[in-house]
Amino acid sequence: DIQMTQSPSSLSASVGDRVTITCRASQGINNYLTWFQQKPGKAPKPLIYGASNLQSGVPSKFSGSGSGTDFTLTISSLQPEDVATYYCQQYNSYPLTFGGGTKVEI
Amino acid sequence: EVQLVESGGGLVQPGGSLRLSCAASGFTFSDHYMDWVRQAPGKGLEWVGRTRNKANSYTTVYAASVNGRFTVSRDDSKNSLYLQMYSLKTEDTAVYYCTRVLVAGPHYYFDSWGQGTLVTVSS
Numbered sequence: 001d002i003q004m005t006q007s008p009s010s011l012s013a014s015v016g017d018r019v020t021i022t023c024r025a026s027q028g029i030n031n032y033l034t035w036f037q038q039k040p041g042k043a044p045k046p047l048i049y050g051a052s053n054l055q056s057g058v059p060s061k062f063s064g065s066g067s068g069t070d071f072t073l074t075i076s077s078l079q080p081e082d083v084a085t086y087y088c089q090q091y092n093s094y095p096l097t098f099g100g101g102t103k104v105e106i
Numbered sequence: 107e108v109q110l111v112e113s114g115g116g117l118v119q120p121g122g123s124l125r126l127s128c129a130a131s132g133f134t135f136s137d138h139y140m141d142w143v144r145q146a147p148g149k150g151l152e153w154v155g156r157t158r159n160k161a162n163s164y165t166t167v168y169a170a171s172v173n174g175r176f177t178v179s180r181d182d183s184k185n186s187l188y189l190q191m192y193s194l195k196t197e198d199t200a201v202y203y204c205t206r207v208l209v210a211g212p213h214y215y216f217d218s219w220g221q222g223t224l225v226t227v228s229s
Binding site for chain 2: 032036046053100
């Protein structure tokens with residue numbers, strides 16, 4: 001199985017800060033990676049697919065990069081509505097696997 | 107608008123069975139792969155299983171943790187997805203989400219999720 005490791009597990013930042021979350025795969029996954037945002041009590045929402053493609057309707061302050069084993073999600077200017085837990089997920093091979101999540105607070 | 111509505115969750119004893127349903131609307135259900143993903147209370151996300159579409163013979167794939175105990179199925183005539191769960195264990199306690207897989211070139215990703223249904227396995 002491909003293990004997905006996110007760092008940090010949590011972070012606290014200020015409004016307007018640039019925030020970066022890292023996801024590392026235990027083996028190469030090309031660019032078959034999705035980033036999700038999950039707010040408390042809600043279902044996850046896709047932000048980025050294919051490592052760097054913005055999902056329709058998602059604000060451009062979210063961006064993704066990477067290929068192979070190392071990936072990043074960046075929030076260019078953190079806002080209160082971005083408080084959530086963020087997950088990466090690989091779909092290169094079965095079983096599909098998720099990172100452990102990064103909790104973002106202000 | 108894509109809508110996925112799960113139902114069928116509840117309290118069940120260890121060793122028991124339960125069947126979850128997901129009613130889909132707002133898109134051509136039969137075209138899509140459909141998956142189940144779960145989330146134990148306060149924990150992360152775990153993929154459970156997938157059913158492919160008719161064009162891919164409705165084949166299924168499962169996580170090792172549920173293989174042989176859970177069955178994913180679908181009824182395209184009813185726009186419905188199902189998860190039949192047998193031999194339930196306390197560690198199966200989770201919110202179960204129904205998800206749609208969207209294909210964009212080589213990318214097969216979860217683009218729509220239901221609100222989830224809670225399954226509690228406890229004596």
